[in-house]
Amino acid sequence: MSTRTRLDPRRRKEQLLDLGVEQLSVRRLDDLSIDTLAEVAGISRGLLYHYFSNKREFHLAVLRRMADQVVAITAPTADLPPLDQMVRSLEAFVDFVSANRESYVSFVRAAAAGDEEFHRIYEEARAALTDRIFDHAGADVLAELGVVDSPAVRLMVRGWSASVEDVVLSWLDDDRRIDKQQLLEMLASSLPAVASIVSPTR
Amino acid sequence: MSTRTRLDPRRRKEQLLDLGVEQLSVRRLDDLSIDTLAEVAGISRGLLYHYFSNKREFHLAVLRRMADQVVAITAPTADLPPLDQMVRSLEAFVDFVSANRESYVSFVRAAAAGDEEFHRIYEEARAALTDRIFDHAGADVLAELGVVDSPAVRLMVRGWSASVEDVVLSWLDDDRRIDKQQLLEMLASSLPAVASIVSPTR
Structure with a gap:
């Protein structure tokens, strides 16, 4: 980033x-100092302390x-059938974690x-990711x-989101032995599978 | 623990x-020193350094x-139908985490x-907990x-175990709003539900 780039302060802060x-x-986070960032960004410490006081x-x-990035990139956007939308959101998550492991x-x-x-x-x-399941794409899958x-369904959906994180990290650790598309479909399908356990229709 | 109790060294070490x-x-673990343990156990620091060099x-x-305790208490022991055995193992886990949260x-x-x-x-x-699912009670549930x-099934079972940990901790945080028996049945049922997603019979 050049020190001469003209950006509004909010955008500049986001870039930093x-x-x-x-x-x-x-x-490690512990080792990430404002000085380090100043060096990487090629700007003065003084300017950085303008954005972050400590x-x-x-x-x-x-x-x-x-x-915020994780929540933003996984947001439902396309007009897709619910399960496809879930696959798309999961793909955005998998791609983000792969790139920023x-x-x-x-x-x-x-x-x-x-x-x-x-x-x-x-x-x-x-919580934002989980709540969204009851508002958007996931809600249609669940309604179907x-x-x-219910509190029980929320609890199991929360558990599902923990399993997604764990599975994606294991998949990366294990050198992606499973095809990415298969991974996404398994993860997407496991949400209704787990949620339907607590369904009153069952 | 009295300093006069006579125990063999292995048993004594376990008690410590x-x-x-x-x-x-x-x-916190960081704040747990050998000195603290000596005080709690009512024995000399010197004796403790006999068991732990640092x-x-x-x-x-x-x-x-x-x-080791978690693995031991959740081991399949009773001659129960597979799903009941799974409920029993999960109950041991839930009770352990409740008591030692x-x-x-x-x-x-x-x-x-x-x-x-x-x-x-x-x-x-x-890994011990997950592998066991392919050897014991869980294996029968999966076989049924x-x-x-397969690598895909192992990955999803691993994800399931992450969800169990997350759900149990959330359940405790949320003051056990859901009946414990319901919780156990949901967790036990979610294993075959998730595993069957990758089943070749599906």
Whole structure:
């Protein structure tokens, strides 16, 4: 990024955060300082402190940026049948995690390691992804199965989202031995399979 | 524990590790020192250093003890129909996590936080739990569904185990709004539901 590029401050801040997310591929969050970012971005520390008043605020903003990206890219957009829409959202997630694997693992680890604010950012993103299933594409899949929204269904859908994250990371660890399309179809189909267990129609 | 209790060294070490596991309910692993354990156990630091040469070795032994406990208590023992056996194993897991919630969360966090050895202990326990599904009770459930062992089935079963952990922790966080028996039946039923997605009979 050239120091001469003219951008409005909001867009510039987003670009800096994207650089921060990228940096999590090569260093742990703990080791990501504002100085490091200044060096990578080729701008002065002073300018960076204009955007982030301290390291912690910077870290929180980087994790929030990654969480927002995951929620944004998996948003239902196309006018597709529900299961196809689910496959498309899952593909966006798989592609994101594939491209940003180390950063994503860093994010999950930071959230799991016990820091309350990191954990909240992660949980809010997961809640956004899960709640959406009851609002959009997933809702149609669930409705077709006669699944009625309930605490039990929400719990199982939450469990499904945990399994998706685990399966995608295992799939990458295992050198993608399974065809990506098969993976996406299995993950998409497992949502109605799991949700229908608690269906009153069953 | 009285310092006068006579026990063979192996049994004594296990008792000390159980105390260590218990302590994870009230303090983070990082804050669990050999000195703390000596105080809780009412024995000398010198004696403890006989069992554990340093803090790290002690921490690894505590986590391994907890992992071994989870694997042991969920082992298939009774001569029950496969799905009932699965419910029984899940109940043992739910009861363990309910009774040792903070310790278990500490364990998961320590494993997730990026320490390679902690992570390996956690992953080995999960692999033991998952592999067992293909050897024992779960194998019968899967066989009944015509599910054939394959990398895809293993991947989905692994995802199922991640969902079980996530659902049980959420269930506890959410003050057990769902009846425990219902929870167990949902979790047990979701294994064949997910595995049958990749079944060649489907």
